[in-house]
Amino acid sequence: xxAVQETVEHVKEMEADKYKYGFETDIETVKAPKGLNEDIxxxxxxxxxxxxxxxxxxxxxxxxWLTMDEPKWSRVHYPKIDFQDLYxxxxxxxxxGPKSLDEVxxxxxxxxxxxxxxxxxxxxxxxxxxxxEPSQLDEAAGGEYGSGRVAIDAVFDSVSVxxxxxxxxxxxxxxxxxxxxxxxEYPELVQKYLGSVVPVSDNFYATLxxxxxxxxxxxxxxxxxxxxxxxxxxxxxxxKQTGQFERTLIIADKGSYVSYLxxxxxxxxxxxxxxxxxxxxxxxxxxxxxxxxxxxxxPGDKNGVGGVYNFVTKRGDCRGKNSKISWTQVETGSAxxxxxxxxxxxxxxxxxxxxxxAISNGYQQVDSGTKMIHLGKNTTSRIISKGIAAGHSDNTxxxxxxxxxxxxxxxxxxxxxxxxxxxxxxxxxxxxxxAKNSSATFEHEATTSKISEDQLFYxxxxxxxxxxxxxxxxxxxxxxxIQKLPMEFxxxxxxxxxxxxxxxxx
Amino acid sequence: xxxEVLKTKAEQGLADQFTAARSGLPGAGNAWAEGLRDxxxxxxxxxxxxxxxxxxxxYTDLRALLRDAYPPAPALTEALTRxxxxxxxxxxxxxxxxxxxxxxxxxxxxxxxxxxGLEGKGELLSLGDALGDPSDWLKQTxxxxxxxxxxxxxxxxxALMTGGAALRIADNVKxxxxxxxxxxxxxxxxxxxxxxxxVVVGAGAKVTLLESYVSHGTAPAQRNAVTELVAGDxxxxxxxxxxxxxxxxxxxxxxxxxxxxxxxxxxxQFSLGARLARNQIFVAFAGEGxxxxxxxxxxxxxxxxxxxxxxxxxxxPACESREFNKLVLDGSARGIVQCKAIVRKDAQKTDGHQxxxxxxxxxxxxxxxxxxxxxxxxxxxxxxxxxxxxxxxEHLFYLRARGIPEPQARALLIAAFIGEAIEKVExxxxxxxxxxxxxxxxxxxxx
Numbered sequence: 001x002x003a004v005q006e007t008v009e010h011v012k013e014m015e016a017d018k019y020k021y022g023f024e025t026d027i028e029t030v031k032a033p034k035g036l037n038e039d040i041x042x043x044x045x046x047x048x049x050x051x052x053x054x055x056x057x058x059x060x061x062x063x064x065w066l067t068m069d070e071p072k073w074s075r076v077h078y079p080k081i082d083f084q085d086l087y088x089x090x091x092x093x094x095x096x097g098p099k100s101l102d103e104v105x106x107x108x109x110x111x112x113x114x115x116x117x118x119x120x121x122x123x124x125x126x127x128x129x130x131x132x133e134p135s136q137l138d139e140a141a142g143g144e145y146g147s148g149r150v151a152i153d154a155v156f157d158s159v160s161v162x163x164x165x166x167x168x169x170x171x172x173x174x175x176x177x178x179x180x181x182x183x184x185e186y187p188e189l190v191q192k193y194l195g196s197v198v199p200v201s202d203n204f205y206a207t208l209x210x211x212x213x214x215x216x217x218x219x220x221x222x223x224x225x226x227x228x229x230x231x232x233x234x235x236x237x238x239x240k241q242t243g244q245f246e247r248t249l250i251i252a253d254k255g256s257y258v259s260y261l262x263x264x265x266x267x268x269x270x271x272x273x274x275x276x277x278x279x280x281x282x283x284x285x286x287x288x289x290x291x292x293x294x295x296x297x298x299p300g301d302k303n304g305v306g307g308v309y310n311f312v313t314k315r316g317d318c319r320g321k322n323s324k325i326s327w328t329q330v331e332t333g334s335a336x337x338x339x340x341x342x343x344x345x346x347x348x349x350x351x352x353x354x355x356x357x358a359i360s361n362g363y364q365q366v367d368s369g370t371k372m373i374h375l376g377k378n379t380t381s382r383i384i385s386k387g388i389a390a391g392h393s394d395n396t397x398x399x400x401x402x403x404x405x406x407x408x409x410x411x412x413x414x415x416x417x418x419x420x421x422x423x424x425x426x427x428x429x430x431x432x433x434x435a436k437n438s439s440a441t442f443e444h445e446a447t448t449s450k451i452s453e454d455q456l457f458y459x460x461x462x463x464x465x466x467x468x469x470x471x472x473x474x475x476x477x478x479x480x481x482i483q484k485l486p487m488e489f490x491x492x493x494x495x496x497x498x499x500x501x502x503x504x505x506x
Numbered sequence: 507x508x509x510e511v512l513k514t515k516a517e518q519g520l521a522d523q524f525t526a527a528r529s530g531l532p533g534a535g536n537a538w539a540e541g542l543r544d545x546x547x548x549x550x551x552x553x554x555x556x557x558x559x560x561x562x563x564x565y566t567d568l569r570a571l572l573r574d575a576y577p578p579a580p581a582l583t584e585a586l587t588r589x590x591x592x593x594x595x596x597x598x599x600x601x602x603x604x605x606x607x608x609x610x611x612x613x614x615x616x617x618x619x620x621x622x623g624l625e626g627k628g629e630l631l632s633l634g635d636a637l638g639d640p641s642d643w644l645k646q647t648x649x650x651x652x653x654x655x656x657x658x659x660x661x662x663x664x665a666l667m668t669g670g671a672a673l674r675i676a677d678n679v680k681x682x683x684x685x686x687x688x689x690x691x692x693x694x695x696x697x698x699x700x701x702x703x704x705v706v707v708g709a710g711a712k713v714t715l716l717e718s719y720v721s722h723g724t725a726p727a728q729r730n731a732v733t734e735l736v737a738g739d740x741x742x743x744x745x746x747x748x749x750x751x752x753x754x755x756x757x758x759x760x761x762x763x764x765x766x767x768x769x770x771x772x773x774x775q776f777s778l779g780a781r782l783a784r785n786q787i788f789v790a791f792a793g794e795g796x797x798x799x800x801x802x803x804x805x806x807x808x809x810x811x812x813x814x815x816x817x818x819x820x821x822x823p824a825c826e827s828r829e830f831n832k833l834v835l836d837g838s839a840r841g842i843v844q845c846k847a848i849v850r851k852d853a854q855k856t857d858g859h860q861x862x863x864x865x866x867x868x869x870x871x872x873x874x875x876x877x878x879x880x881x882x883x884x885x886x887x888x889x890x891x892x893x894x895x896x897x898x899x900e901h902l903f904y905l906r907a908r909g910i911p912e913p914q915a916r917a918l919l920i921a922a923f924i925g926e927a928i929e930k931v932e933x934x935x936x937x938x939x940x941x942x943x944x945x946x947x948x949x950x951x952x953x
Contacts, residue, residue: 073561418879420883422884423851423883425884428878428880429890430876430878430879431877432874433875434874434875435872435894436872438870439866440894441896444875444890444891444892445890446889447888448879448886448888448889
């Protein structure tokens with residue numbers, strides 16, 4: 001009940017367009033000229049002070065990208081993107097390598113305050129701002145924040161602006177830093193793993209990302225270490241007509257564990273912004289990576305104008321035996337979502353999991369799902385997907401489960417359920433199930449239905465209005481997935497669901 | 507442009523066939539028939555044979571699987587006797603009490619058929635003859651029943667069809683005996699055959715339609731068969747297919763069905779034979795309150811490739827659809843089930859469920875499944891499921907603990923598995939025949 005009331009209150013606070021993160025922060029930025037060519041790639045590389053091998057890698061990707069076509073197979077429709085009409089690099093001026101939090105533009109910190117995401121990010125960032133000597137935070141943090149501590153890497157437009165708790169993480173041997181820093185500081189790790197899960201020419205957007213990625217997070221958890229806190233990246237697109245191309249690389253060495261959260265927002269704009277990220281996860285023997293996303297990019301206004309195009313390639317490689325990768329995602333934003341967080345189950349006995357809530361309202365189009373590729377013996381995977389379509393939106397689940405010849409004893413369970421709210425939306429399910437090994441046991445089930453009149457009546461008979469009732473029922477529908485989220489995200493997600501569905505009833 | 511589209515030898519061979527045969531095909535000289543063929547030919551010519559980049563043909567790449575285009579089987583062949591037909595069908599189906607229509611090498615052969623009982627119940631025509639002087643109902647049905655868009659296999663059929671049965675069952679006629687259309691191909695050399703059946707079931711009528719596809723001899727063959735069926739309001743149709751062609755056959759069939767209001771359509775396909783089989787089933791609901799239950803059983807081993815692809819299109823409210831497929835895959839056989847249920851905007855109160863289950867008996871067998879839902883209406887209940895796995899070791903143990911030797915226990919479990927699908931066949935004689943075929947298949951005979 002508490003969650004429902006919160007939702008309702010929250011909705012009341014909202015403005016006509018219902019997107020609370022739609023403010024723009026007035027910060028001076030450094031931008032590269034519009035358009036994409038080899039010089040821009042060189043410019044980005046130079047700005048980042050990258051070694052020659054990195055530039056080579058980018059240029060190679062750029063050359064390949066020129067020969068590729070945009071994928072057309074997904075169930076999303078949008079006007080052709082003019083890739084020459086975008087800025088490929090925008091950085092807040094003050095963000096050029098802040099040595100301490102003092103150097104962080106106060107405007108930026110104000111932005112985080114406005115974002116009001118009740119993640120620990122906001123809380124901690126606000127705390128940081130009040131402190132006179134933020135550098136002490138790292139040392140002093142120990143007892144103060146207890147178990148709910150989160151280390152954050154904030155990415156603003158294209159650049160990582162601040163990373164917290166660095167020192168304490170370093171004590172545990174954990175490396176958590178902006179990608180650009182990792183390229184300079186840990187070239188041997190980056191060279192070994194970058195592009196090893198999502199190859200340079202994997203797909204059109206991944207290749208584009210490889211050429212122009214500007215920043216992102218790099219995480220390395222050494223052998224046997226359980227990361228002492230949640231790691232988190234917060235992404236925001238601010239600048240007009242920019243594309244955000246971040247690159248995240250997480251390596252969990254033997255026997256380690258890490259939980260990583262990712263949150264995204266963007267200001268309201270008429271024109272569409274492009275987000276084409278690549279995330280690569282590598283889990284070695286006995287390691288576990290838990291990756292959670294709350295994606296709330298600007299979805300466009302109620303007439304479907306504007307919004308973020310979210311074309312993301314996320315893939316995890318369970319490279320070692322007994323490793324585990326778990327994706328949890330809550331997708332409520334973006335005008336267009338095209339993303340399929342996947343697991344390659346290479347190591348014997350490895351485990352892949354995918355828990356997803358995808359909510360679409362207004363004119364949003366979602367084509368999302370997962371791939372579970374069973375290569376090793378006795379690998380198991382589990383997919384729970386909950387799609388909710390309202391308004392004029394289209395919500396598609398597209399997934400692949402495959403067992404290769406040698407994947408004896410592979411097991412998969414998939415449940416993908418869709419809920420339809422209103423008669424103008426569409427919900428689609430397109431699973432591909434390919435068993436090339438007879439000992440593979442695959443089970444797949446899916447349902448599509450609307451909220452039953454009985455359930456609504458029951459709630460309404462108990463004094464709830466229709467909107468509250470819908471929010472309650474939907475929260476029940478997605479509970480299975482919400483429970484997989486880290487504590488910090490749970491309450492936020494429940495509220496987000498209420499907001500996303502606002503206006504879908506009656 | 508068009509030169510590039512038809513890349514492979516088979517594609518070019520088909521093009522040559524059409525050019526050579528066009529003026530001699532049935533219906534030549536009739537503007538309507540020629541118009542149909544030319545439009546269909548254009549569809550084929552602009553796309554070529556379907557390949558794996560075409561989503562619907564992802565798992566069955568005809569460009570790769572069809573090396574050559576075999577020449578059309580000669581229409582008149584050496585004497586084919588009723589005994590030959592019985593032998594090809596097998597004793598159980600040969601003994602079936604039915605109205606038998608025999609289509610040999612693409613022509614309806616009345617002298618081999620037993621169609622006397624159909625007199626006064628409607629109209630039976632040889633499609634090859636009727637194309638030259640088509641009646642209104644034929645014009646309204648042929649290539650109109652529920653044509654899939656841009657399906658080049660159906661287009662090829664329209665362009666190259668030589669004949670088949672055109673059958674109209676009058677309103678309110680209830681046929682007690684099944685209509686059995688036997689499709690036979692007899693040739694010493696590699697040959698192809700393109701047949702088309704058109705069936706119109708009148709309002710309130712009741713019919714069981716069995717189509718058998720069997721081979722006489724072991725020569726390589728390519729078959730492209732289409733059956734178009736229109737079921738009138740309140741009719742009840744059982745539509746069954748039996749496919750046991752020789753292992754050198756590439757078997758492509760498409761059923762295109764349109765259902766009026768309050769129709770009960772029960773379809774079943776039983777596949778044993780053919781090296782390559784693609785079973786396409788397109789069902790469209792055009793009237794409210796109808797139900798369509800489409801089921802299938804596939805037994806495949808060796809290097810057989812069996813693809814069942816269905817599109818169930820709910821265009822109107824309050825209809826019910828069920829798809830239920832079971833496959834037993836042995837050797838390095840490959841089984842595929844693709845089923846797409848579309849619920850259009852106005853199709854409220856749709857109830858749709860689909861299920862595909864595969865039992866894999868060998869290491870090298872492969873099962874691919876794509877149960878697809880495309881839903882644009884909110885007041886619906888739809889679901890799908892797909893499972894694959896081996897014989898359950900615990901079940902096996904249970905039976906062995908009761909003194910049943912392992913091979914028998916295994917056979918018993920497989921028979922029970924596939925039996926669940928075969929039980930959907932309402933006609934007892936046909937069901938028994940299918941169970942018999944299953945028994946012999948399990949004993950290692952047949953295909």
